[in-house]
Amino acid sequence: MTSWIVGAIIGIIAGWLAGTISHNHGFGIWGDLIVGLVGSFVGNFLLGMLGFAVYGIIGSIIASTLGALAFLWLIRLFHPQVPAYKKN
Incomplete structure (x- = not known):
């Protein structure tokens, strides 16, 4: 049960x-x-x-943040209302 709570907290922080x-x-x-x-x-x-292992809460937050950035990029790439980049 606690691992789900920690995972949710890490997910919120990474998101x-x-x-x-x-x-x-x-x-x-x-x-x-x-x-x-x-x-x-x-x-x-x-x-x-890539051959990297993730250890600890800080490593999990870093890996989750990198993955969330990649996921956000994919969402914004295919969703027309949320641009993947800023137009000047």
Whole structure:
């Protein structure tokens, strides 16, 4: 039970960080949680393919944030109302 709570907290932190890093477009607490949780799977998968292992809470937050950024990029790439980049 505690691992789910810790995972949710890490997901919220990673989703919030990813929303803040990527042009300050967060999705609210529930959207950030979902983006962070999906990002944790994506980040751990991508880092595992590169041969990196993730240890500890800080490592999990970093991997989840990187995965959430990749997931947000994919969402914004295919969603017309949320741009993947800023037009000047």
